[in-house]
Amino acid sequence: MSGNHNEVLLEVKDLKKSYGDHLVLDGINTTISKGEVIAIIGPSGCGKSTFLRSLNLLEHPDSGSILFEGRDLMELISKKAGRQGARELNALREKIGMVFQQFNLFPNMTVKENIMLAPVKLKLLTKEEASAKAEELLNRVGLADKAQVYPNMLSGGQKQRIAIARALAMNPALMLFDEPTSALDPEMVGEVLNLMKQLAKDGMTMVVVTHEMGFAREVANRVMFIDEKNIMEEGTPEEIFSHPKNPRLQDFLARVR
Numbered sequence: 001m002s003g004n005h006n007e008v009l010l011e012v013k014d015l016k017k018s019y020g021d022h023l024v025l026d027g028i029n030t031t032i033s034k035g036e037v038i039a040i041i042g043p044s045g046c047g048k049s050t051f052l053r054s055l056n057l058l059e060h061p062d063s064g065s066i067l068f069e070g071r072d073l074m075e076l077i078s079k080k081a082g083r084q085g086a087r088e089l090n091a092l093r094e095k096i097g098m099v100f101q102q103f104n105l106f107p108n109m110t111v112k113e114n115i116m117l118a119p120v121k122l123k124l125l126t127k128e129e130a131s132a133k134a135e136e137l138l139n140r141v142g143l144a145d146k147a148q149v150y151p152n153m154l155s156g157g158q159k160q161r162i163a164i165a166r167a168l169a170m171n172p173a174l175m176l177f178d179e180p181t182s183a184l185d186p187e188m189v190g191e192v193l194n195l196m197k198q199l200a201k202d203g204m205t206m207v208v209v210t211h212e213m214g215f216a217r218e219v220a221n222r223v224m225f226i227d228e229k230n231i232m233e234e235g236t237p238e239e240i241f242s243h244p245k246n247p248r249l250q251d252f253l254a255r256v257r
Helices: 048-055 079-093 111-121 127-140 156-168 186-201 213-219 237-242 247-256
Strands: 008-019 022-033 037-041 063-068 096-099 174-178 206-209 222-227 230-235
Touching: 008 048, 022 048, 022 230, 037 048, 037 213, 048 063, 048 174, 048 206, 096 156, 111 127, 111 156, 127 156, 156 186, 186 206, 186 213, 213 237, 222 237, 222 247, 230 237, 230 247
Parallel strands: 037 206, 037 222, 096 174, 174 206
Antiparallel strands: 008 022, 008 063, 222 230
C-alpha cells in the first residue's frame, strides 16, 4: 500500500458514547496515519458503526478527543467554540468522506448532478470545475457512460460506485466506509470492492467497517476487532487472521470463516 504511514492524520483518545443507560463505546484509543487502510471487524451490534460515525461527528460522543489534522473536533462542538468553532469544524468535516450501506443518492438528479452538488453548494468548485471533476471521477469508477442517467436506472453496485465518486468529489483526506457492500446482491460486491482496492493502491486513507474478511485480509494494513465496547485486538491482517490472541476474536473468526 502506498502512503506515508508515519504522519498521523487522526487520533482518538478515550472515546465514550452511550445511548441513555446503554454504553456503546467505552474509552476507545487509536491512531490513524496517512495512507493507512484500516478494516474494522466484529459482531453485529458491537459499536463498529457508532465508532466510525463518531469520527466525523455524525454521532456525537459523550467524552474523549478526536484529533483530525491536529485539531480536536470535540472541542469545536463545545459551546465555548462558538461560531468560529462551528465554521472550523465544518471545514474539517468536509475533508472526511463517508460512504454508507444505503447509497443516499438524490433520485431527482442525474448521476453527474449528484456528484457535482456538494462542491458547488459549498463553493469549493465552480460549476464548470465541478462538471470536469465529475467526468474525471465517473471515468475513475468505470461509469463514464452513466453521467446523464438517474439513480433508479442503476444497479446496486453502480449506485455504490457513484456514492464513492460523490464522496471523492470533495477531495477528502480520509474516507470512511460503513459496510459499503452489505446492501448489495452478492454478484455486485466485487465491483465495489475492486474500486476500494484501487483507492487503497492510490494511497487514500480509509477506515472500513466490513463483513468482507477477504477484503480485510487483502487490502488493510491494520485490522481492528471491536467487541465489548472497545478495540479488543488490532494488528496486521496476518496477526489478526492467522494468529488471533483474544478468545473472543478466535470465536468470531471461527464463526465467520
